[in-house]
Amino acid sequence: MALNPVTNELMPATAARPRPLQRLLLAVARWFDSQAGGPDTGDDDRIDWARAVPFIAMHAACLGVLWVGVSATALAVALGMYALRMFAITGFYHRYFAHKAFRTSRPVQFLFALFGAMSVQRGPLWWAAHHRNHHRHADTEHDPHSPLYRGFFWSHMGWFLTRRGFRTDAASIPDLMRYPELRLLDRFDILVPVATAAGLFLLGDLLAAVAPSLHTDGAQLLIWGFFISTVLLFHVTVTINSLAHRYGTRRFDTRDNSRNNALLALLTFGEGWHNNHHHFPGSARQGFRWWEFDFTYYGLCGLAVLGLIWDLKPVPVALKRVG
Numbered sequence: 001m002a003l004n005p006v007t008n009e010l011m012p013a014t015a016a017r018p019r020p021l022q023r024l025l026l027a028v029a030r031w032f033d034s035q036a037g038g039p040d041t042g043d044d045d046r047i048d049w050a051r052a053v054p055f056i057a058m059h060a061a062c063l064g065v066l067w068v069g070v071s072a073t074a075l076a077v078a079l080g081m082y083a084l085r086m087f088a089i090t091g092f093y094h095r096y097f098a099h100k101a102f103r104t105s106r107p108v109q110f111l112f113a114l115f116g117a118m119s120v121q122r123g124p125l126w127w128a129a130h131h132r133n134h135h136r137h138a139d140t141e142h143d144p145h146s147p148l149y150r151g152f153f154w155s156h157m158g159w160f161l162t163r164r165g166f167r168t169d170a171a172s173i174p175d176l177m178r179y180p181e182l183r184l185l186d187r188f189d190i191l192v193p194v195a196t197a198a199g200l201f202l203l204g205d206l207l208a209a210v211a212p213s214l215h216t217d218g219a220q221l222l223i224w225g226f227f228i229s230t231v232l233l234f235h236v237t238v239t240i241n242s243l244a245h246r247y248g249t250r251r252f253d254t255r256d257n258s259r260n261n262a263l264l265a266l267l268t269f270g271e272g273w274h275n276n277h278h279h280f281p282g283s284a285r286q287g288f289r290w291w292e293f294d295f296t297y298y299g300l301c302g303l304a305v306l307g308l309i310w311d312l313k314p315v316p317v318a319l320k321r322v323g
């Protein structure tokens with residue numbers, strides 16, 4: 001006997017594998033509830049195309065730019081959304097949730113989890129669990145996204161769309177699983193992006209009514225502020241998996257193939273100092289030298305000055321002299 005993943009009922013062993021239609025229905029249900037049919041136990045390394053439809057549709061929606069055109073307002077909103085969410089991903093999803101590089105209060109933890117969730121890179125638990133496994137097994141066959149083992153496409157986005165890639169490894173994040181609000185955010189990870197998209201559309205329509213001189217409207221802010229900005233944000237974020245494990249310099253002789261890459265550091269607000277980071281993942285700062293700009297770290301310092309976060313873990317003095 002086995003559990004039917006759609007109905008959660010016991011079914012005879014002969015029917016253990018769900019039929020194609022059942023698999024399709026389950027995939028669609030998981031667009032809205034990532035735990036529909038019970039926790040995802042998939043370990044399949046093939047791309048789950050049915051479940052990947054929203055991700056693909058998000059890319060296709062960027063073509064809407066052909067209809068909505070562009071304005072300075074739309075570009076500013078797209079850049080602002082990119083910056084806010086890149087900071088939330090790098091400062092909180094990565095340095096806080098995955099690495100515990102500083103401390104904060106529960107409300108601020110949730111607030112930045114929400115900003116991170118606006119990025120359509122799933123919930124903070126999913127993100128942190130995959131990333132901890134990446135560090136544990138970096139550039140070995142157990143790394144979720146090593147470019148050395150499966151190539152560029154796999155390390156960049158292929159892994160993200162497989163059944164194994166959709167699963168959250170709860171065993172890697174026991175410290176985070178105790179927060180019900182984070183578990184909820186993870187389970188219904190599509191809600192925050194949908195609300196974000198709707199909010200941008202309403203903002204654009206409001207601006208069209210009260211400030212027509214800005215030459216924007218709801219559809220334009222939706223396409224630029226949400227779709228184009230999100231797709232750009234995604235592809236830049238995952239260059240740290242695909243490109244920063246191949247191209248750049250190595251200050252530290254780490255067991256993996258991580259690299260320091262100034263261009264990627266610029267685009268990802270400091271994450272491109274990836275060889276530094278793999279050598280000492282615990283620090284809130286990834287640029288170890290004064291000239292290794294790290295915008296996320298500067299932002300975190302700003303939050304620390306405001307008293308919203310504290311106990312930022314420093315780079316050990318000895319490491320600042322290496323190389």
Ligand SMILES: [Zn+2]
Pocket residue numbers: 134138240241245258274278
């Ligand atoms: Zn890495």
Ligand SMILES: [Zn+2]
Pocket residue numbers: 094098099131135277281
């Ligand atoms: Zn990391």
